[in-house]
Amino acid sequence: MSRPPASRARLRNLPGPPPGRRRRALYLPRAARVSAGAGGVPVEVDGRPIEAVRESWLVEDRWWSERPLRRRYWELVTGDGRNLVVFHDLESGRWFAQT
Amino acid sequence: MRTYVRMAATVICLFVPRLELVTAVVRAARGGAGTGGHEGREDAKSLLGRALALAPLPGQGGFVGEVSGTAEALGVRAGMRLGEALARAPRLDLVPPDPVGVGEAWELLARALEGIGARLELERVGVAYFQADPLYGMHGGLDGVTAATRRALDRLPRSRGEEGPGGMDVRSLTMACSRARLGAGPTRLCALVAAQRGPGRRARGRSGAPRGGHHRSLHLAGAASARRYLAPLSVELLRLRRETNELVDPLRRLGIETLGELATLPRAAVSDRFGRPGLLAHDMACGHDDRLRERPPREQVEEALELEDSTGPALDHALGLLLDRLLARPERRGRTLRALVLSAGLVEGGTWLERVVLRQASVERERIRMTLSLRLALLPAPARRLALRVEHFGGPDVQQRALMEEGRALRLERLREAARQVRAGAGLEGALRIVAVDELSRVPERRFLLTPFS
Numbered sequence: 219m220s221r222p223p224a225s226r227a228r229l230r231n232l233p234g235p236p237p238g239r240r241r242r243a244l245y246l247p248r249a250a251r252v253s254a255g256a257g258g259v260p261v262e263v264d265g266r267p268i269e270a271v272r273e274s275w276l277v278e279d280r281w282w283s284e285r286p287l288r289r290r291y292w293e294l295v296t297g298d299g300r301n302l303v304v305f306h307d308l309e310s311g312r313w314f315a316q317t
Numbered sequence: 318m319r320t321y322v323r324m325a326a327t328v329i330c331l332f333v334p335r336l337e338l339v340t341a342v343v344r345a346a347r348g349g350a351g352t353g354g355h356e357g358r359e360d361a362k363s364l365l366g367r368a369l370a371l372a373p374l375p376g377q378g379g380f381v382g383e384v385s386g387t388a389e390a391l392g393v394r395a396g397m398r399l400g401e402a403l404a405r406a407p408r409l410d411l412v413p414p415d416p417v418g419v420g421e422a423w424e425l426l427a428r429a430l431e432g433i434g435a436r437l438e439l440e441r442v443g444v445a446y447f448q449a450d451p452l453y454g455m456h457g458g459l460d461g462v463t464a465a466t467r468r469a470l471d472r473l474p475r476s477r478g479e480e481g482p483g484g485m486d487v488r489s490l491t492m493a494c495s496r497a498r499l500g501a502g503p504t505r506l507c508a509l510v511a512a513q514r515g516p517g518r519r520a521r522g523r524s525g526a527p528r529g530g531h532h533r534s535l536h537l538a539g540a541a542s543a544r545r546y547l548a549p550l551s552v553e554l555l556r557l558r559r560e561t562n563e564l565v566d567p568l569r570r571l572g573i574e575t576l577g578e579l580a581t582l583p584r585a586a587v588s589d590r591f592g593r594p595g596l597l598a599h600d601m602a603c604g605h606d607d608r609l610r611e612r613p614p615r616e617q618v619e620e621a622l623e624l625e626d627s628t629g630p631a632l633d634h635a636l637g638l639l640l641d642r643l644l645a646r647p648e649r650r651g652r653t654l655r656a657l658v659l660s661a662g663l664v665e666g667g668t669w670l671e672r673v674v675l676r677q678a679s680v681e682r683e684r685i686r687m688t689l690s691l692r693l694a695l696l697p698a699p700a701r702r703l704a705l706r707v708e709h710f711g712g713p714d715v716q717q718r719a720l721m722e723e724g725r726a727l728r729l730e731r732l733r734e735a736a737r738q739v740r741a742g743a744g745l746e747g748a749l750r751i752v753a754v755d756e757l758s759r760v761p762e763r764r765f766l767l768t769p770f771s
Contacts, residue, residue, distance in 0.1 A: 241768050244751065245761035277759050287760065303761075316761050 247314035250304055258290070263304055263315065266296040277305075327449040327459060328609070329466065330508035331430065332498045336443040338371055338383040339492050340422055341415045345666070372411040373399055382414055413667030417660045417704075420670060422490050424617075426497070429469040433462075436611040441559060446505050446609055463499050470494045503543050504606035509557055510550065543604030548577025561598045564591055568598075576602040618648050621704035628699045636693055639705040640686055653678035653711035659689055662702035669696055678711020736770045745769070 253262040261268055272293040279287040288308040295301060304315050346360040368391055371382025379399040391406040403409055423442050430437055434455055435447035449462045456465045473494055500511025547554075552568050552575060555561040573579050579587075580602040587595040600606070620642040622635050636659075643654075655678040660670040671692045679685060689705075736748040748770040758764050 241766050242749075243762045244765040244767055247762065279760060289760075 245316055247305070247316045250313050250315040252304055252306075252313035254306075258306065260292055260294060260304060260313075263294065263296065263302055266298065266300070266302075268294050269297050269299075270295045272301075327501050327503065328446050328505055328508040328606070329435075329449045329463065330500045330502075330505065330512040331426070331445045331447075331466070332500065332509060332512035333426070333443045333493050333496055334498070334513075335383050335385070335496075336423065336493055337414065337416075337419050338369065338385060338412065339365065339496065340418045341371055341412045341667075342369065343492060344415045344418055345412050368393070368406045368409045369412055370395075370402060370409055371414045374414055374416075381411070413665075415668050416670040417662065417668035420658075420660075422493055425473060425490060426470070426493065429473045430466060431614075433465045433469050435466070436609075438609040438611055440505075440557075444509065444557065446508060447611075448609055449501060459501060463501065466499060470497050503540075504601070504604060505558070505609075506547060506554065506601045506606070507543050507604075510547070510554065540604035544577075544580055544602070547602060547604065548575060548580065550576050552576060552579060555598050555601070558597075558601070560594050561601070564594055564598050567591070616648055616710075617706070618643065618646055619704060619706035620646075621702060623702055624700055628696075632693055632696070632700060632703065633690060635703050636689055636705070637686060639703065640682060640689070643705055643707065644680060644682060649707075649710070651713050653680050653714050654685060654707055655711040656708040657685075657689065658706040658708050659692055660704045660706070661696055661700040663696075663698040664701050665698045669698075669700075671695065672708065675711075680714050740770075 251264050252260050255261040259271060272295060273291075274293070275291050277287065277289045277291060281288075286309065289305040290308060291303065291305045293301070293303050301317070302315060303317050304313060306313055342364050346364055365385055366387060367385065368388040369385040370388055370393060371384075373379050373381060380396050381393070381399055381402050383395050384393045384402075388402075388406055388409055391409075393402045393406050393409060399411075419442055423439075427437055427439060427445060430445065430447065434452050436451075438446045440446065449459055452462045452465075453459070456462045471494065473490060498512045500508045500513070502508040502511050552565055552573060554576065555565050555568075568579065573582070579599060582599065584596070584599055587599045591598070620639045622639060624631070624635055643649075654675060656672065656674045658670065658672050660668060662668050673689060673692055675685065675688060739748045746769075749767045750770045752766045752768050753764070754766050755763050756765075
């Protein structure tokens with residue numbers, strides 16, 4: 219999916235960070251230890267057992283470029299009641315948490 | 318202990334009979350007669366001797382306007398249906414009305430009176446009142462005030478050029494001033510009766526100097542005297558006031574012919590049958606009056622365009638231009654527009670005028686233009702002149718934002734100072750700003766950025 223022109227323009231117009239400081243994106247993915255069950259459904263994340271799966275969705279983007287993005291997202295509820303969002307990177311086969 | 322004696326107020330009435338008809342006839346005569354001013358005036362005079370009536374205004378039913386004395390003698394009355402008027406006077410001539418010319422002439426007359434210090438109540442076209450007492454010191458008693466009024470009226474036509482601002486013929490102004498009558502009395506009604514019965518042009522000498530005084534004055538002390546004076550007069554006089562105009566026919570049907578008969582009726586019964594207008598008529602007949610509703614000082618803010626037989630889109634374009642010019646006038650001083658007068662000179666002769674009161678005082682160009690365009694669609698013929706005048710301004714435009722938003726500027730300055738203090742204590746990364754880059758992205762890390770607060 220391409221980025222809308224408005225957002226590109228907004229990125230260009232952002233004031234540059236002072237020397238020694240940089241911009242950081244929020245919600246950057248961090249690696250997670252996930253055990254998956256039948257059908258690739260997570261059953262444990264970072265040692266926490268999963269109580270329920272709330273939603274799952276697929277994101278495919280930049281398939282036309284050399285760095286395509288294919289992710290299977292899972293929104294989960296752990297045994298202690300936390301909400302977690304993890305995804306399985308279908309290109310590299312690794313799992314990440316992203317909340 | 319001091320004793321205050323309240324002096325009886327004296328109201329002066331300026332009465333210009335048949336102003337609308339005279340203005341229209343002069344305009345019609347100018348169109349058909351020779352170019353010399355004297356010729357035109359003579360022609361208008363001879364026209365006024367015929368059976369004339371103002372033609373019905375387009376879109377306002379088939380009722381004739383003011384009628385000449387000859388037509389009146391044949392039984393034609395203003396406000397009569399055209400068919401009935403023609404049945405009574407088959408040789409009745411119809412004159413196209415000139416509402417713009419009438420408005421201008423009346424405004425000039427009013428301004429001439431305001432020029433001597435009078436604060437006017439304009440009852441309707443041709444009838445105005447003002448309080449004489451406040452002017453006694455300036456002009457020297459009632460005679461001084463009426464003499465100053467007459468001088469102002471005599472001076473008025475000479476002070477104008479050949480034409481008024483809207484193409485108004487000054488000859489109509491001259492005729493109006495020469496026909497103007499003044500009357501003084503303790504109430505409006507008494508003053509009007511005095512003006513109607515007072516010396517007109519015929520009572521004045523060749524030099525223009527009055528023979529029998531400048532005006533007719535009624536010296537009536539108190540309401541009882543006024544009531545006695547009004548008692549034998551016809552209830553027809555109630556037509557002269559807007560609020561009581563509708564009462565005349567019902568009163569006559571009930572057999573009440575004079576103001577004296579009306580005054581003897583129980584007040585409660587009059588109120589029960591006729592409501593507030595009835596009470597007002599009863600008060601008038603009893604010699605009572607309320608305060609004059611003096612008009613506030615007015616500014617003349619008008620824009621006009623000469624056109625070439627314009628209709629449709631050309632007129633709309635002209636309207637847009639006029640509105641732009643009006644909104645740009647410095648006299649507006651940031652005020653909104655409340656009431657406007659849209660007028661046009663028609664190709665076929667005559668003029669057209671519409672008063673537009675905006676539901677909400679505004680300076681929004683498109684909104685005002687849309688309202689005016691709807692009225693402009695009622696124009697009965699192509700226009701050769703279009704004018705737009707502000708009749709009333711509203712309050713200042715409160716929706717306008719201040720050039721410097723001080724509150725916001727102060728808050729921003731405090732925030733910067735707080736960020737400086739946080740950075741000093743917690744390091745350069747201590748204060749960051751979240752910037753939304755693409756809030757709706759399906760990929761979460763693309764939605765927001767953290768940037769240094771600067």
